[in-house]
Amino acid sequence: MTAVGATQGRPVIGLTTYREQAAWSVWNMSADLLPAVYTRSVEAAGGVVVLLPPQTDGMAQVVSRLDGLIIAGGADVDPERYGKMPHPATKVRRDRDAWEFGLLDAADRIGLPTLGICRGMQVMAVWAGGTLEQYLPDVVGHEEHAPGGNSFGWTSIATREGSRVRTFVGDRVQVSCHHHQSVITHPGFEVTARAADGTIEAIEDPERPFWLGVQWHPESGEDYGLFLGLIEAASDVERSS
Numbered sequence: 001m002t003a004v005g006a007t008q009g010r011p012v013i014g015l016t017t018y019r020e021q022a023a024w025s026v027w028n029m030s031a032d033l034l035p036a037v038y039t040r041s042v043e044a045a046g047g048v049v050v051l052l053p054p055q056t057d058g059m060a061q062v063v064s065r066l067d068g069l070i071i072a073g074g075a076d077v078d079p080e081r082y083g084k085m086p087h088p089a090t091k092v093r094r095d096r097d098a099w100e101f102g103l104l105d106a107a108d109r110i111g112l113p114t115l116g117i118c119r120g121m122q123v124m125a126v127w128a129g130g131t132l133e134q135y136l137p138d139v140v141g142h143e144e145h146a147p148g149g150n151s152f153g154w155t156s157i158a159t160r161e162g163s164r165v166r167t168f169v170g171d172r173v174q175v176s177c178h179h180h181q182s183v184i185t186h187p188g189f190e191v192t193a194r195a196a197d198g199t200i201e202a203i204e205d206p207e208r209p210f211w212l213g214v215q216w217h218p219e220s221g222e223d224y225g226l227f228l229g230l231i232e233a234a235s236d237v238e239r240s241s
Contacts, residue, residue: 053226077122130184
């Protein structure tokens with residue numbers, strides 16, 4: 001792998017994006033976008049950002065030019081991918097599913113350090129053959145994980161001793177979240193954090209240097225531990241290229 005970051009001194013991190021109808025200036029049209037807190041978090045951790053809007057092919061070519069990958073938050077994974085009928089609350093984006101599953105295929109082949117955030121963790125679990133709970137309030141009996149509208153919920157999580165995620169965020173932490181789905185099964189991953197209500201909050205592959213997903217939104221705060229961990233892993237790939 002020839003890492004772009006190797007020529008610039010800073011790892012290049014690809015972030016997947018939304019494709020949505022958006023309004024800015026005098027325009028109102030379909031746009032490829034991502035909240036700037038994602039890119040600022042990667043920059044603060046020492047990375048260079050490349051945005052990766054949904055496309056129909058080219059996943060391997062894109063991944064070969066990255067030092068690390070982030071699968072960002074967004075709409076629900078299509079339940080057809082894990083053999084379930086959609087819940088009334090499930091809102092899918094098949095263009096993102098196809099793109100991000102393809103990116104994970106390519107990242108898997110070359111061992112690219114990868115972080116999944118919220119939807120991104122769910123994508124990683126389903127990509128590996130896992131399943132999701134489509135409407136979490138039916139299971140936990142409350143809506144604290146997604147209070148509605150554009151507000152984040154807050155939940156307390158506990159990380160597992162010896163896990164990578166504990167190295168990056170500590171043993172117990174309050175995190176911001178916005179999701180109504182959650183991971184149930186996760187082949188190849190270990191659960192390394194849970195909320196107080198039992199919701200799976202982090203999964204990681206113990207056989208890889210950095211192949212990790214979190215259900216919360218670390219970019220929404222100022223704790224860059226997970227991003228620093230990704231940058232460190234991406235730098236290690238860069239040095240070994």
